[in-house]
Amino acid sequence: METLQPDDPRELGGYRMLRTLGAGGMGRVYLARSPGGRTVAVKVVRPDLAADADFRRRFRHEVEIAQAVSGQYTASVVDADPDAPLPWLATSYVLGPDLTDVVAAHGALPEGTVRALGAGLAAALQEIHAAGLIHRDLKPSNVLLAADGPRVIDFGIARAVDGNRMTQTGVVVGSPGYMPPEQALGQDVGTAGDVFSLGAVLAFAATGRNVFGDGAASHAAMLYQVVHGEADLTGVPQSLLGLLRACLLKDPAGRPAPAEIVAALAPQGVEGVLSDWLPSAVASTIATHAAGILDLEAPEHPAAPAAASFGPAPTMPAGAQPPAGTPAAGYGHPQPAAQPPAGTPAAGYGYPQPGTPAPGYGTPTPGYGTLQPGTVQLGAADASSPAPSRRRALAYALGGAAAVAAVGGGTAWWLGHKDGGTGTSTGAGGHGGSGKPVAESFTTPPAGVAPQPLWHTSVAEDSTSTAVPLLTYDGLLLMSGDPLVAYDVKTGKARWSKKDICRSGAQLLFHDGKVFLVDGDYDGVLVAYDVRTGEEAWRSRLGKKMQIERTIAIDDKNVYVTVTDFGEAKSATNYRTAVAAISHTTGQKVWLQKRDWGTDDYEVDGAVVGKYLVYTDSKYNLTVRDTATGNQLWTKKIGDNWSWLPTVANGLVFVPGKQLTAVDVETGATRWTLSPNGRRGFYNPTVIDGVLYAGDYDRGVWAVDVKNGKRIWLCDESSRGAQSFLRAGATLYGVGGSLAGGVAAINAKTGKVRWTWTDNKDADDSWQMALSGNRLMVTNGPEIYGMSAV
Numbered sequence: 001m002e003t004l005q006p007d008d009p010r011e012l013g014g015y016r017m018l019r020t021l022g023a024g025g026m027g028r029v030y031l032a033r034s035p036g037g038r039t040v041a042v043k044v045v046r047p048d049l050a051a052d053a054d055f056r057r058r059f060r061h062e063v064e065i066a067q068a069v070s071g072q073y074t075a076s077v078v079d080a081d082p083d084a085p086l087p088w089l090a091t092s093y094v095l096g097p098d099l100t101d102v103v104a105a106h107g108a109l110p111e112g113t114v115r116a117l118g119a120g121l122a123a124a125l126q127e128i129h130a131a132g133l134i135h136r137d138l139k140p141s142n143v144l145l146a147a148d149g150p151r152v153i154d155f156g157i158a159r160a161v162d163g164n165r166m167t168q169t170g171v172v173v174g175s176p177g178y179m180p181p182e183q184a185l186g187q188d189v190g191t192a193g194d195v196f197s198l199g200a201v202l203a204f205a206a207t208g209r210n211v212f213g214d215g216a217a218s219h220a221a222m223l224y225q226v227v228h229g230e231a232d233l234t235g236v237p238q239s240l241l242g243l244l245r246a247c248l249l250k251d252p253a254g255r256p257a258p259a260e261i262v263a264a265l266a267p268q269g270v271e272g273v274l275s276d277w278l279p280s281a282v283a284s285t286i287a288t289h290a291a292g293i294l295d296l297e298a299p300e301h302p303a304a305p306a307a308a309s310f311g312p313a314p315t316m317p318a319g320a321q322p323p324a325g326t327p328a329a330g331y332g333h334p335q336p337a338a339q340p341p342a343g344t345p346a347a348g349y350g351y352p353q354p355g356t357p358a359p360g361y362g363t364p365t366p367g368y369g370t371l372q373p374g375t376v377q378l379g380a381a382d383a384s385s386p387a388p389s390r391r392r393a394l395a396y397a398l399g400g401a402a403a404v405a406a407v408g409g410g411t412a413w414w415l416g417h418k419d420g421g422t423g424t425s426t427g428a429g430g431h432g433g434s435g436k437p438v439a440e441s442f443t444t445p446p447a448g449v450a451p452q453p454l455w456h457t458s459v460a461e462d463s464t465s466t467a468v469p470l471l472t473y474d475g476l477l478l479m480s481g482d483p484l485v486a487y488d489v490k491t492g493k494a495r496w497s498k499k500d501i502c503r504s505g506a507q508l509l510f511h512d513g514k515v516f517l518v519d520g521d522y523d524g525v526l527v528a529y530d531v532r533t534g535e536e537a538w539r540s541r542l543g544k545k546m547q548i549e550r551t552i553a554i555d556d557k558n559v560y561v562t563v564t565d566f567g568e569a570k571s572a573t574n575y576r577t578a579v580a581a582i583s584h585t586t587g588q589k590v591w592l593q594k595r596d597w598g599t600d601d602y603e604v605d606g607a608v609v610g611k612y613l614v615y616t617d618s619k620y621n622l623t624v625r626d627t628a629t630g631n632q633l634w635t636k637k638i639g640d641n642w643s644w645l646p647t648v649a650n651g652l653v654f655v656p657g658k659q660l661t662a663v664d665v666e667t668g669a670t671r672w673t674l675s676p677n678g679r680r681g682f683y684n685p686t687v688i689d690g691v692l693y694a695g696d697y698d699r700g701v702w703a704v705d706v707k708n709g710k711r712i713w714l715c716d717e718s719s720r721g722a723q724s725f726l727r728a729g730a731t732l733y734g735v736g737g738s739l740a741g742g743v744a745a746i747n748a749k750t751g752k753v754r755w756t757w758t759d760n761k762d763a764d765d766s767w768q769m770a771l772s773g774n775r776l777m778v779t780n781g782p783e784i785y786g787m788s789a790v
Contacts, residue, residue: 001031012088013081015042031293032090039293040078045087056082062133063089071127073120073270075144075153094151095290099140099205102282108208109279111237116277117143117150118202118243119270122261124152125198129191129258136189138197139178140204147286149274176222177210181250184223192252198261199247200231206244207235239452242755246448256446264449450745450757453785454775455492459485460782470779471508471515472772473531477786478515479779480506486534489772492786496534501527509554511584516551516559524548526561526582540587542580552579552606552615555627559584560613562604563592579613581630593630609648612665616646622653624665634668649687650706656682660694660702662709672709674702686725691748693732695723701734701744703751713751720744720756726771728789733776735767743769743778743787759783 002020004010008030010017015032022029027046033039049055060082066089067077080089099117103109109117121143128135135142137154144151176184180196183189203211211231213222225231231248233241243264249255256264266273278286459481471478476495477487484502486495502517509516514537519525524547528537542548545566552560558581565576581590606615613625616638623635638655647654648665655661658681660674676682676696685694685704691712692704699721703712720742722734732748742758759780768779776789 004030009044009086012042012044012084013079013090015040015079015090017042027086031093038078039093040090041075041093042088042090047086050086056087059087065132069127069131069133071124073124073149073151074127075151091153094144094146094153095293096144096146096151096286097282099143099145099150099201102145103140103205103208105285106279106281108235109205111206111239112273113277113279114202114206114237114240115265116273117145117205118198118240119262119266119273120150121152121198121201122258122265123270124150125191125194125258126262128152129194134189134191135194135197136183137175137179138194138201139175140201143201145278145282145286147278147283149270149277176219177212177226179223179226180252181227182252184227190252191258192255195247195255195258195261196249196252198258199244199255202240202247203231203233203236203244206237206240207233238758238760239450242448242450242757243446246446249448256449260446264446448755450743450755451788451790452757453787454490455786457487457492457784458782459784469506469508470768470770470777471510471531472770472775472777473510473513473515475772476531477770477772477777477784478508478531479784480504480508484517484534486531487784489775489777489786492784498529498534501529501534507551509551509559511554511556511559514584516554516584518548518551518561524564526551526559526587528584528587538587540582540589542582542589542592546578546592548580549577550604552604553608553613554584555608557584558582558590558627560606560608560627565594579615579625579630581627591630593625593632596632596635605645607646607648609665612648614646614648614653614665622646622655622663622668624653624668633666636668645684647685647687647692649692650690652706654685654687654692654706656684656694660685660692660704660709662706674704674709674711683723688725688727688732693725693734695721695734695736699736701746701751703748715746715751715753720758722746724769726769726776728771728774728776731789733769733771733789735769735778741767741780743767743776757787759785 004017004020008017008020008028012032014035017030017032019031020028021031021041026049027044030042030044031039032042045055045059063077063080063082067080069076075091075094078090078092081087082089121138125135125138135152135154138152142152142154144153178197178200180189180193183193200211210222211233212225212229227250231244233244236244243256243261246254246256247261262270459479469480472489475489477489479485479487480502482502482504483497483499485497487493488495501519506517510531513531514528515531516526516528519527519539525539525541526548527539529535530537540548542563547564547566548561549564550562552562554560561580561582563578563580565578576594578592578594580592582588583590603618604615606613608614608627611627612633613627613630614622616622620637621635622638624633625631626633638657651665652662652671653665655663659676660682662671662673663669664671674682679700680697682702683695683697685692687693687706690706692702692706694702694704696702701715701722703714704710705712720734721736722744724735726733727748730748731754732746734744734746736742736744741761742756744756745754746752747754761780761783770777771789774789776787778785778787
């Protein structure tokens with residue numbers, strides 16, 4: 001900020017000039033005050049541009065459109081005179097620094113602040129685009145941070161000053177590192193170009209640097225990286241990565257719309273996330289400098305002339321053309337005769353002017369300290385209203401901004417806290433945060449944006465095994481472990497907890513409001529517990545010499561278990577085993593059948609489909625029995641990979657391994673095989689509505705027709721190495737193993753990845769997931785997350 005010079009205007013349209021804020025390609029910018037006491041920024045056009053009739057026409061048109069933008073997050077045009085000898089326009093003024101200076105002083109902003117910033121800027125783009133404008137130069141220096149939210153400045157001018165020169169050969173107007181690829185190539189730029197710029201601005205805020213090149217990079221290098229390279233998003237919080245990648249897509253058609261970004265970042269309203277959104281250090285500095293701005297008065301005696309000036313304002317008769325030899329005006333490319341003095345900060349679109357110093361946080365510049373054109377309502381803006389106390393207006397506008405804390409509170413599906421929670425879990429087995437109840441109407445996020453956890457809870461690491469079976473029922477999530485805890489799927493809070501009833505890694509089988517477990521004391525008893533309360537319903541013992549070892553599967557009538565028969569020991573250390581069916585209504589034995597020698601290992605995984613009980617054992621056998629009698633229909637060796645839960649559908653059992661094999665459930669005969677086409681093999685598949693989904697060892701996901709084994713699609717995108725699957729509507733959800741770690745949402749029809757998510761925490765084994773209505777429950781070792789299934 002500089003004092004006025006003798007040749008600077010003292011008043012324009014009733015606005016008294018206070019100080020010079022800066023100069024750039026279009027002209028000079030002044031801090032001014034209206035007769036009613038409102039502080040504004042007045043831009044005055046350069047004389048050579050004022051002499052250009054075509055420029056005046058474009059300028060007039062853009063001012064008319066810009067005056068229609070009166071949004072909460074833009075610096076609105078409050079007055080203008082495009083027909084004055086020196087055309088000018090006045091915008092409302094923001095009592096806050098620009099983003100460049102804040103990051104220079106404080107470094108990368110907290111995740112909550114970046115999220116709130118993105119919501120406000122996306123809302124501003126909605127306002128600008130609704131008025132028929134495209135910003136075309138959204139960058140950190142054009143983003144001001146006020147106590148009540150960000151403001152976008154310098155919109156609505158780009159088209160006025162560049163006109164059809166935007167696509168002139170060899171001319172690129174904009175800011176390197178923030179302009180979209182299509183703009184860098186001189187192509188047509190639409191509203192999606194502003195979205196790209198928004199993504200780059202948010203990445204800058206989150207990392208503290210231009211993600212397309214640092215300060216040492218040339219403009220050409222940055223432009224090349226924008227067009228042909230990728231942004232370096234190292235350091236961007238995980239919850240924002242998907243959104244920023246989507247915004248920075250090379251193809252404009254793939255970028256989310258501003259409305260989608262608002263829905264992603266602030267599904268319950270932008271104002272909510274902008275409540276106390278700034279770090280306290282930034283808020284305190286805003287208050288200090290704002291007080292100085294509001295106390296400024298117009299100087300009585302102007303200072304000595306500056307090294308350069310605009311000169312006298314030209315008179316321009318209607319229809320007059322600029323003098324011969326006058327260079328064509330282009331915003332962002334000022335003419336040599338109209339260059340500001342060396343060291344004067346640039347204030348226009350385009351590349352910074354030669355000699356422009358980097359803005360400094362400690363010294364008043366057109367950024368921090370001097371603040372920037374923008375908007376905070378401070379008092380009456382017309383002469384008919386009495387001038388209010390500017391100090392009092394400041395206190396009202398800032399509302400205690402000096403004590404601002406990071407944004408908090410739960411949102412519909414966007415992560416509201418660093419740990420995802422707003423409270424604490426109580427009850428055995430749980431610690432850490434869990435969110436309060438949230439809205440059940442979830443908004444589908446834009447492509448590439450994951451629905452972040454609604455809540456997050458951690459359980460004691462020694463209370464669960466590495467692979468943790470899950471069960472959801474009637475709004476509850478049960479996570480296998482000791483103690484067995486039932487969590488509310490909406491809040492993550494423990495509803496009940498029972499110790500010594502669930503063995504580590506025990507399968508959770510459910511039917512008719514009961515969960516069935518082999519007792520935790522290893523007494524060989526099957527116990528039924530009420531899922532809602534955790535209270536015992538009944539327990540079943542098959543006999544004094546019979547010990548129930550493990551649950552296998554469940555259907556509408558029975559629970560199927562493995563049994564050790566101590567009455568028929570082959571030797572002192574080798575006991576005969578059996579399979580039994582127990583009625584889950586009465587707890588009584590329905591049948592018990594001995595297992596063949598060689599198939600009687602304790603480790604068993606199984607499933608029931610129709611009249612078939614299908615199970616595998618660690619001696620590499622696949623066995624099928626009749627559920628009504630327990631009679632064994634057939635058994636066969638399945639190779640060297642037994643650790644899989646049998647998948648049965650359409651009369652077939654699907655066997656994973658080096659190839660995917662479909663076996664007839666009645667006979668054991670092979671019906672079809674699917675080669676992995678050079679890949680190393682398949683994990684255990686899942687069948688949903690006639691489609692088989694399987695992950696391969698090379699992190700691909702396959703969709704296969706169960707009838708003939710023909711591939712429908714192969715997803716080779718980053719699907720986090722998904723190995724098990726669920727489907728909700730048109731979305732296929734997959735979770736990967738510990739090395740891949742995370743959740744992938746895939747379009748079930750096309751195989752295209754919609755988004756991926758991970759918590760960036762180590763896990764000893766595979767992730768697990770379950771659905772409960774429109775909630776997706778995800779676990780990673782001891783970590784539990786409640787997400788929206790959207």
